[in-house]
Amino acid sequence: MLALDDVNISFRAGEVHAVVGENGAGKSTLMNILSGTYTPNGGSIVFKGRNIQFREPRDAQDAGIAMIHQELSLAPSLSIYENIFVGRLKKNRFGLTDREGMIRASLGYLSELGVDDLDPRREIRSLSVSQQQLIEIAKAVSLRSDILIMDEPTSSLTKNETVYLFKIIGELKAKGVSTIFISHRMDEVFQISDRITVMRDGRYVDTKQTKDTNEREVVSLMVGRSMDRQFHRADNSYCNDENPLLEVRNLSLKNRFQDISFTLHRGEILGLTGLVGAGRSELVQALFGIDERPSGTVLIEGEPVLVKSVGDAIGLGIGLIPEGRKTQGIFREMSVRENISIASLPGKCSGLFIDRKGESRLVDDYIGKMRIKTPGPEQKIKFLSGGNQQKAILARWLANQPRILILDEPTHGIDVGAKAEIYELMDSLAKEGIAILLISSELPEILTMADRIMVMSEGRINGILCKDEASQERIMELAIPRKGA
Numbered sequence: 031m032l033a034l035d036d037v038n039i040s041f042r043a044g045e046v047h048a049v050v051g052e053n054g055a056g057k058s059t060l061m062n063i064l065s066g067t068y069t070p071n072g073g074s075i076v077f078k079g080r081n082i083q084f085r086e087p088r089d090a091q092d093a094g095i096a097m098i099h100q101e102l103s104l105a106p107s108l109s110i111y112e113n114i115f116v117g118r119l120k121k122n123r124f125g126l127t128d129r130e131g132m133i134r135a136s137l138g139y140l141s142e143l144g145v146d147d148l149d150p151r152r153e154i155r156s157l158s159v160s161q162q163q164l165i166e167i168a169k170a171v172s173l174r175s176d177i178l179i180m181d182e183p184t185s186s187l188t189k190n191e192t193v194y195l196f197k198i199i200g201e202l203k204a205k206g207v208s209t210i211f212i213s214h215r216m217d218e219v220f221q222i223s224d225r226i227t228v229m230r231d232g233r234y235v236d237t238k239q240t241k242d243t244n245e246r247e248v249v250s251l252m253v254g255r256s257m258d259r260q261f262h263r264a265d266n267s268y269c270n271d272e273n274p275l276l277e278v279r280n281l282s283l284k285n286r287f288q289d290i291s292f293t294l295h296r297g298e299i300l301g302l303t304g305l306v307g308a309g310r311s312e313l314v315q316a317l318f319g320i321d322e323r324p325s326g327t328v329l330i331e332g333e334p335v336l337v338k339s340v341g342d343a344i345g346l347g348i349g350l351i352p353e354g355r356k357t358q359g360i361f362r363e364m365s366v367r368e369n370i371s372i373a374s375l376p377g378k379c380s381g382l383f384i385d386r387k388g389e390s391r392l393v394d395d396y397i398g399k400m401r402i403k404t405p406g407p408e409q410k411i412k413f414l415s416g417g418n419q420q421k422a423i424l425a426r427w428l429a430n431q432p433r434i435l436i437l438d439e440p441t442h443g444i445d446v447g448a449k450a451e452i453y454e455l456m457d458s459l460a461k462e463g464i465a466i467l468l469i470s471s472e473l474p475e476i477l478t479m480a481d482r483i484m485v486m487s488e489g490r491i492n493g494i495l496c497k498d499e500a501s502q503e504r505i506m507e508l509a510i511p512r513k514g515a
């Protein structure tokens with residue numbers, strides 16, 4: 031199987047060139063070749079009129095090509111400034127490491143990105159996924175290269191952070207720097223790019239001037255068919271149901287969230303939205319037994335329960351698919367099959383033996399249903415594209431059939447075609463009676479999928495809307511922190 035086959039593509043100085051395609055289309059592979067991370071089996075790269083060959087990322091960097099990787103690649107135990115200056119430590123005039131100089135320069139790079147509240151001495155591991163992504167960007171921008179490759183740079187950025195990033199891309203463009211921009215978000219692609227190249231199945235499909243095309247055309251080039259189908263979820267009103275499966279009363283955790291109360295019902299999809307930093311992920315992590323234990327009460331079927339650990343949560347039938355696929359949940363050296371079935375095996379045993387047939391049926395079923403692009407179930411998961419790894423982790427928890435399923439930004443990094451499949455799966459799980467708590471920042475997703483929508487702001491629930499009273503405007507009103515409150 032070829033990850034890339036005979037791709038011909040050109041990038042101009044000072045242009046923003048978007049590269050789009052479904053999960054596994056070959057976008058990251060192509061960029062890894064351009065940035066010296068992979069060596070191609072054939073073909074050539076011509077850069078500034080000369081044939082070049084990169085043996086390692088350093089060669090590409092020296093030639094003027096820098097890349098922001100899709101999977102964050104920072105060293106977790108090093109500080110922000112050490113990560114920014116890795117491999118090119120600043121020396122002072124006495125030949126000693128110029129720590130202060132690097133810290134000062136890091137502050138400068140961060141403030142270009144609109145980040146003024148991060149101490150460059152902080153360890154990477156103490157940062158949120160979105161902050162780490164900003165550090166990656168700061169590092170790549172600081173290299174002052176001629177071509178800057180960004181592989182899904184915005185996947186966990188807030189709207190505001192994205193605005194800053196786009197401003198920087200614009201400034202770089204004015205200086206003649208080209209940006210190669212990969213994203214599954216069509217609105218961003220159309221906002222920022224001059225040209226768009228579409229890839230499919232490891233092949234080059236076409237390049238369009240952004241102003242001469244539209245979303246519909248690009249999406250149909252991507253998937254190779256026209257995509258008229260929009261997912262619709264039948265109305266399902268839970269606003270008056272008396273018997274919740276899960277009830278949360280006055281849950282508080284110092285500095286994270288305060289006084290959270292809500293109910294979740296069988297067959298319901300409860301949306302949880304708000305601006306990034308509102309405390310959503312912290313809340314669900316507490317419900318799942320990660321981190322400190324909050325004060326307050328959690329009841330399942332009317333009985334108070336104690337969730338002191340992740341084991342307790344799983345035992346009670348709670349499943350969590352966390353945000354940020356690289357850091358959490360993937361067993362890189364294990365196969366796709368093992369990654370999918372690992373959480374559901376105990377229930378699938380017959381007698382003393384693991385039911386291998388049942389296991390492979392289940393795994394094949396999910397690979398098909400979710401269109402996970404892999405040569406087969408035995409492939410090591412680390413060889414799948416980013417989006418396909420994400421789908422396998424989703425499959426793991428869907429296959430596990432918990433009573434309560436918490437999904438934290440489940441469609442980040444998932445292509446437009448596969449999104450609809452995931453929505454369908456969520457809907458059918460809800461129909462089977464599973465209660466779903468869906469965290470999402472994408473308002474169209476929340477409005478399509480959720481029966482009720484809970485809006486958080488600054489660690490508190492600002493309101494819970496029924497589907498028929500919800501709109502983007504209403505949600506935004508509740509999500510924006512109140513001045514002086």
Ligand SMILES: Nc1ncnc2c1ncn2[C@@H]1O[C@H](COP(=O)(O)OP(=O)(O)OP(=O)(O)O)[C@@H](O)[C@H]1O
Nearest residue numbers: 033053054055056057058059413414415416417418
């Ligand atoms: N190291 C590797 N060894 C073998 N196959 C690989 C390797 N890396 C990627 N592939 C395969 O190459 C194909 C292209 O993957 P790539 O990561 O380039 O996709 P992508 O377009 O970036 O997708 P996504 O949107 O999910 O990030 C996939 O089928 C993937 O499974």
Ligand SMILES: [Mg+2]
Nearest residue numbers: 058100415416
């Ligand atoms: Mg990729």
